Each structure stands twice: as C-alpha cells, then as structure tokens.
Amino acid sequence: MKLKTTLAAVLAATAIAAAAQAEGLRLGTEGAYPPFNYIEADGSIVGFDVEIGLELCKRIGEECTIVAQDWDGIIPGLLANKYDFIIASMFITEERKKQVDFTDPYYLAAMTHVVPKGSHITDFSNETLAGKVIGAQSGTTQADFIESAYPDADIRLYPTQDEVNLDMASGRIDLQVGDMLPMLDWVSKSDDGSCCELAGEPITDPAFVGEGVGIAVRQEDNELREKLNAALAAMREDGSYKAINDKYFDIDVYTMK
Known part of the structure; x- marks a missing residue:
C-alpha cells in the first residue's frame, strides 16, 4: 500500500510539473496604462509592454499567457505565484528591489x-x-x-x-x-x-x-531574469525592439532620444 501511495504521489507530481511546463510562463501586467498596457473592446490586453513581453517570451522559447492585475496588487501577485514576471512600466527603485529583482531597463522614463x-x-x-x-x-x-x-x-x-x-x-x-x-x-x-x-x-x-523601467521577477528566479536580459539585448541589436517602439512612439524610449 505504501509503494502504491508513493507511486501515485510521484505520478501526480509529474503530471503537475508537465501541466505547468505546457502552460508556459505567465506575464503579469495592469491593462489600464495606455499606450503601454490596456484592454481593447474585445477584452484582449495590448500595448507596448505586452508586445515587448510576448516577443521576449518567443526568444526564450516560452509560450506566455497574459494576466491582468490591478496596480496596487501587482507585486503581491508576483510573490504569490499568480504570474511569473511583471512587465507593466514599473520604475526600478530601491524600495521595490527589497521585494523583487529587475531585469536591465527596457526603457527610460521621466x-x-x-x-x-x-x-x-x-x-x-x-x-x-x-x-x-x-x-x-x-x-x-x-x-x-x-x-x-x-x-x-x-x-x-x-x-x-x-x-x-x-x-x-x-x-x-x-x-x-x-x-x-x-x-x-x-x-x-x-x-x-x-x-x-x-x-x-x-x-x-x-x-x-529610479534606474529606468524594468521587468520584475521573483528574487529566486535569477535564471529567468538572465534569459530576459539576453533576449532584450538581442531585440535591441536586430531592430525588433525599434519596430515595436515605432508603432507607439516618435522617439526611442530606450534612450529617450
């Protein structure tokens, strides 16, 4: 009986892990901050943040789903595993770094x-x-x-x-x-x-x-942070960042020039 119970537990854990892997990553954003993130009439969440986030997901080989979260609860939602990273025009500040880690800035702001x-x-x-x-x-x-x-x-x-x-x-x-x-x-x-x-x-x-606007991840998710940094650098290098930028802005928001 004990062997059967243990085997059942292992199979259940494997199934959960497989399901989580199939789901891919979850991208948390606010959905109320145009043109960076906002909700269309059909209920889809779009905007600069969302396009950058989905392109980053492709480059790190992940299928990402978008999760909308009110701003006041956006960091608690990340810490509660409601989503895997936040891309929602969040300034990188010392106070926030006490709770989460950030990627390199993906745009500058004032x-x-x-x-x-x-x-x-x-x-x-x-x-x-x-x-x-x-x-x-x-x-x-x-x-x-x-x-x-x-x-x-x-x-x-x-x-x-x-x-x-x-x-x-x-x-x-x-x-x-x-x-x-x-x-x-x-x-x-x-x-x-x-x-x-x-x-x-x-x-x-x-x-x-702060230091610009970054993508927030849980402090233990260093591997994900590094993957996102590498993908962001590649986007800047090959022009795909600029293509998204130019859909929304007349200046390069990465440099504010």
Missing part, C-alpha cells in the same frame, strides 16, 4: 506635471501649490513624489491612471503628476486629454524615477 490649458501654472513649488488639488495614481512613484513635494496640497490618489485623467478632464483636480510618455499620449491623442498640457521641467529625480 515624470511630468499636467495642468489645464490656460491655467498659467508655471511654478511647481510647495508654496505656490499649497491648497491646490493634485492627483496621481496610488501605489506609484508619482504618488510618492507628490506626497513628498507638496505636503501643503490636497492630495488625491486613484486606483488607475484613467481615473486620474477623468477627474483632470472634469476639472475636479487642479493638476496631476504622471509618467511623461503616457501623459504626452493622453494630451496629444485623446479627446478628453485635449483639456490639458504638460508643464514644467521633466521630473528626473532618481529617488522617484
């Missing part, structure tokens, strides 16, 4: 202020913005920045960037801080974003924008 057109807001000191309503997405480095830079403002944090944009377009907040590339896309290409414009100098403080 943050920016966004103000209503005609607002004449040009001074972004705490003194000038005291009492102003300033918005950002919760759980982001943008949220960290406004809470640090504007202690005398009325800070409003939102679950998604779309909700920040909606309140901005509706006049319920005076200004917001967001990632520069999505904000540029929003004000220049969307109807509701036509209300607003980028203002001030780009925010590039390493304390908030």
Whole structure:
C-alpha cells in the first residue's frame, strides 16, 4: 500500500510539473496604462509592454499567457505565484528591489506635471501649490513624489491612471503628476486629454524615477531574469525592439532620444 501511495504521489507530481511546463510562463501586467498596457473592446490586453513581453517570451522559447492585475496588487501577485514576471512600466527603485529583482531597463522614463490649458501654472513649488488639488495614481512613484513635494496640497490618489485623467478632464483636480510618455499620449491623442498640457521641467529625480523601467521577477528566479536580459539585448541589436517602439512612439524610449 505504501509503494502504491508513493507511486501515485510521484505520478501526480509529474503530471503537475508537465501541466505547468505546457502552460508556459505567465506575464503579469495592469491593462489600464495606455499606450503601454490596456484592454481593447474585445477584452484582449495590448500595448507596448505586452508586445515587448510576448516577443521576449518567443526568444526564450516560452509560450506566455497574459494576466491582468490591478496596480496596487501587482507585486503581491508576483510573490504569490499568480504570474511569473511583471512587465507593466514599473520604475526600478530601491524600495521595490527589497521585494523583487529587475531585469536591465527596457526603457527610460521621466515624470511630468499636467495642468489645464490656460491655467498659467508655471511654478511647481510647495508654496505656490499649497491648497491646490493634485492627483496621481496610488501605489506609484508619482504618488510618492507628490506626497513628498507638496505636503501643503490636497492630495488625491486613484486606483488607475484613467481615473486620474477623468477627474483632470472634469476639472475636479487642479493638476496631476504622471509618467511623461503616457501623459504626452493622453494630451496629444485623446479627446478628453485635449483639456490639458504638460508643464514644467521633466521630473528626473532618481529617488522617484529610479534606474529606468524594468521587468520584475521573483528574487529566486535569477535564471529567468538572465534569459530576459539576453533576449532584450538581442531585440535591441536586430531592430525588433525599434519596430515595436515605432508603432507607439516618435522617439526611442530606450534612450529617450
């Protein structure tokens, strides 16, 4: 009986391992951060992050499925094995490196202020913005920045960037801080974003924008991290990264030039 039980356990474990291998890797992203990751009308998740992630999967010989996860739970989801890596425009910061490891950056980034057109807001000191309503997405480095830079403002944090944009377009907040590339896309290409414009100098403080934007993996998954790094370097070398980049942006976001 003991032999049969042991054999059954081995067969079950083998079946589970085989099923996991057949499933391939799971790519975690937010699905609410255009043009990097967003959900189409048919329910598919698309965007720059997703295309880069799927191309990386091909190059490391994996079939990948996409898992959508709200931003506030995206790192806990990785640690709970809900997916195998995160590609969701996540800044590489020292605080996040306490929980996860990152690949090399797959693009650079800066943050920016966004103000209503005609607002004449040009001074972004705490003194000038005291009492102003300033918005950002919760759980982001943008949220960290406004809470640090504007202690005398009325800070409003939102679950998604779309909700920040909606309140901005509706006049319920005076200004917001967001990632520069999505904000540029929003004000220049969307109807509701036509209300607003980028203002001030780009925010590039390493304390908030970190070392660039990376792919997060669990700290024990060093082999996966190295495979992704090698595949990313190959994409840069053979032009496939540029082909994806040019579908979404007028500049090379890897170098911001």
